[in-house]
Amino acid sequence: MNVIHASYDDGILVVDVDGHKQRVRYRTAEMLPLTQLAAAPQITELFEFMLTWYAADRLTPRAKHKWAREFTINFPVSRLGAWTAIKADLEELIWQSTGDYVTIIPFARPSRCFHRDSDPRFSLEPPLPVSVVLLSDGLDSLCGAYAALKSPVERPAFVSISTLSRKGARLNEIVEGLRSLHGERPIFHRIPMNLVKAPRKAERSQRSRTMLAITAGLTVAAAYGSRVVRVSENGMGILNLPIPWLQGPHESSQVLHPSNLQLWQKVSSALVNGAVIEYPNRFKTKAQMLRELPPEAYQSIRQTSSCDAPQRRDKYPDCGQCGSCTVRRLALETAGLVQYDVTYTSKPPLKRAYEARRLLDDQRERFSKALAQPDPWRALVKAQPTLENIVTNGTDTAHQAILSTIELLKSHVDELSAVEHLAHVI
16 A cells, blocks of 8 residues: 655645655646636646646556555645545546556645745736647647637637656647647647656556646636537547457556546536536547648648657657557558658667557457447457447437447458558558
8 A cells, every 4th residue: 555645845746655755846827827826726736636646656666467556645625525525536537547546535735835836827818718628749639739720719728738858849849830820829738747856667657647637628627617628539549448368457548438537527527617528539540530630730740759668769759669659650651641750760669568560450350350240339349348338428329429439440440451551561
């Protein structure tokens, strides 16, 4: 059991993990135009809790042969009743997303214990309505950003978690590209955060980072009075289907799984302002999203990254060999945009747990057989059990969600079959 205690030292969040204190640098003021945090600390408390969870996650590496970890998190809050009522749902959300068991113990926050960046931001409030869209250095995120800019009635507010890593540098390039084409219309909220003197042997899965980014979006939505936070991941990325014989359900990230949306809604309603999370590309493949990308955005493809190789790369952003790189290259080939791809390293990872292309071919065969059955959904769930947990996103019936997911998987199979000739290249 890992015991976590969060506190504030001169307005700086300090996370104590079993006696090892870690200070966290961040600026919540970047999230809240025209809002005095000292007057309303509850607005950022969910974000600061997720920062605490992020620090605990990073500072507690998983055991080699055991995925799940156990945590008790003591966290100071200003609305003890609201946190006590919602803590079971928040604990369930963390477990569903990461496979970790967390017990949250909220306690009363000292009245003068606020983040030191709590000065009000004296800036003009942008015209409403504002659509809140998460922005990262990923390829799906780039597609989602340009889709959001098509709306003539909404001004997009892009929300990013920014660190000092290479990801932050790539994100800068993407932001500059959007600004050069669209001027001051888009609003950018870059929330800088990092652990002070983070250890070398840190947990690498970082499911908590995605949860932190979603929470940042909900916080910005609260500032603008927006009701929706859009996450641009493609449908297959949202499902992130585990490899049945190689991975447990949580060994492939389940943070974005549709079954979590109801839990996010409960937490948002209790602790922020009730904004919902929306997946506009839930039933699209990455290639289908790329086909909708406007030509003026093609050059920005090279600024994005899709690599999940475990080691740091100082020269090349992507390895070209892992599962995410393989899916990216196949999607760009299918969409006819492979010439805009990044440069891959000539030194791919030496220790690969599996051959990505071979596994995609196996997935294509299993899904093709299931889709040909009289009851394709039953056959698909048997082949991929995590599909059973998909739920309505609030606008579709459960039946329609199942039909749309079947069509998504059909498109995925068709695209894999169409680029089968690339097997000798990838």
